[in-house]
Amino acid sequence: MKNIMLTIEYDGTNYSGWQLQLNAPSIQEEVEKALHKLTGENIKINGAGRTDARVHARGQVANFYTEATILPERFSKALNGLLPEDISIVASQEVPEDFHARYSAIGKRYAYHIYMGQNRSPILRNFSMQVSYKLDLGIMKEASELLLGTHDFAGFMSTGSSVKDTIRTIHSIKMDLKDSSLWFRFEGNGFLYNMVRIIVGTLVKLGRGAMTPQQLLRMLEEKDRSLGGPTAQPQGLYLEKVYY
């Protein structure tokens, strides 16, 4: 019995998300179907992060156990021949028996793409959120630094999550502007449900002058989701990397 780790890239546009669901297409289901075709086994995979509908990944990670005698490094190529073109296995390798894609993770990197344009962009429509008002990037950058470090991020979590421990550490928040594209990169030891999208939506609210850095601090300290901006749209979000 081997424990195999997969690194996965996908275009989430046509899926209801990572996680297996009845009556809705999921990335997990597609990968499990391909594994079944390849090995004949009924394999359940553990994903590192449950990305939502329309969210993308360049470095999602999953692991599974198999009796198959295929060389660990060969799973990627073999699976790519069986997967739809919007899902690709970037790499595969054997990992220790106790490795678990979700519980062994010590950090994650997410990216978020904002398209700053007056008109909707057909080319970027599934890969960014459009913001057509002017943003003060300086104040957004300044405010983002208030979120660095270890905090209780209960105010930055969508309701409905059953997570008890809402303390997380954000290592860095980077902002890069190129042409009309604003890219955020977030690194941290973990992120709550919708946390990245809520931070982005709140920084946008701040950037258009509808909120002050002081109000962001209050949102953090009072753990009050209602003080922030709307949750940014899913199609701008990318799970870039999982750290172990």
Place this chain on the structure above:
Amino acid sequence: MKNIMLTIEYDGTNYSGWQLQLNAPSIQEEVEKALHKLTGENIKINGAGRTDARVHARGQVANFYTEATILPERFSKALNGLLPEDISIVASQEVPEDFHARYSAIGKRYAYHIYMGQNRSPILRNFSMQVSYKLDLGIMKEASELLLGTHDFAGFMSTGSSVKDTIRTIHSIKMDLKDSSLWFRFEGNGFLYNMVRIIVGTLVKLGRGAMTPQQLLRMLEEKDRSLGGPTAQPQGLYLEKVYY
């Protein structure tokens, strides 16, 4: 009667190309349908460039004549409400009666996106051509400079074109590498059918060591298409701008 110019962005993935065709969806047809809904008139539009199936545009230009009393600048917003989400009118304005999107053009800019990665990229699959072998960008850059200026580009045209005058001027060819993305930008007074894609495919052949700059010169001088590389895939090509 007014002559109106539209600047158009589209994701060409789901179209058979710009030009109206029977039994196949085209960008031209979608824009003409939207114009009919808006004005009640049966309007035929002139496009600046006939992009192929799966080719994209950020700055396609078209013009048409109308009796409608809508303010010229308002056409963009009004049409965007009627167009599918993979087509957007970036701008609209009135132009002189004798302006023709195709015949009045004095130059064009195209971009081409090569994704240099070992694995197919689901996220970029409809927006780039994947090249998985190593490319010598230095020799590609050097060879590209042989194409600058005014030449008979008959060797860089797909067969089946009825164009008589195959002399064109290329003003510039730029190459930018960022992460795994190689972007070309071509500016010239005009491009023959598939010319940009044939240049890219030929530069790639050169970059992987299967051709020399001397052979590129021979291809140009002898007007022999068969000496070049394969025509690069359509989904990496973008019509960026038309100059008037």
